[in-house]
Amino acid sequence: MPEAMPPRAATRLTATEVYERGLDHLLSSENPAVFFAVDEFGSRRRLPLDRWLDEAPADEELLLDRAVGPVLDIGCGAGRHLVALRSRGVEATGIEVSRLAVEIARGRDAKVLHGSVFDLSGKDRWMTALLLDGNVGIGGEPGLLLARTAALLDPKGSALVELEPPGFETRILNLRLEAPGDVSEWFPWAWVGTDGIAGLAAAAGLNVIEVWPIGERWFAQLSHA
Helix, strand or coil: CCCCCCCCCCCCECHHHHHHHHHHHHHHCCCCCCCEEEECCCCEEECCHHHHHCCCCHHHHHHHCCCCCCEEEECCCCCHHHHHHHHCCCCEEEEECCHHHHHHHHHCCCCEEECCHHHCCCCCCEEEEEECCCHHHECCCHHHHHHHHHHHEEEEEEEEEEEECCCCCCEEEEEEEEECCEEECCEEEEECEHHHHHHHHHHCCCEEEEEEEECCEEEEEEECC
């Protein structure tokens, strides 16, 4: 069993605070610290903060070919998908809980709301919702998040969701974020595999239109129709 990085911080921070420290490290340091998501069993995943702050790569550009405006990017981070969509002339808005990520995205002229997707009024209807970078696992309740997403979609709209590869069992775990000198409180998260998306989508009132790979990453398109 992999060993977790030993926490060095005396006071536990929120996951958002540690995430923001990671962004700040990357923006301000020549040798930024490496940040990890560590689960309750000690398994670690490196946070790809550099990718999140960069422009959308080729595989995401291919995915965004399917995005029809207006688009809602749930957990948009620093806004790379919003910037890519704007360059295509596609109307897009992000929703993000991190104030620093919101500031970075707005500095890129992206339209971003600060808060949770559950804070949205629901009066707007979106043709496309994005749940990328594993964001379908936010809160450890992917069924609840997909149901909320479904409620925000136009009846003819669809959700583009990033998933774990085939053979990966959907898991709901407690995570914390760790780096030298930083450790967050535990928070719930879900890893959703391609094999488990159909049941979760159906419970949320959505159908799986397609599941496909782009390079080593896997995606699904979900729709009401």
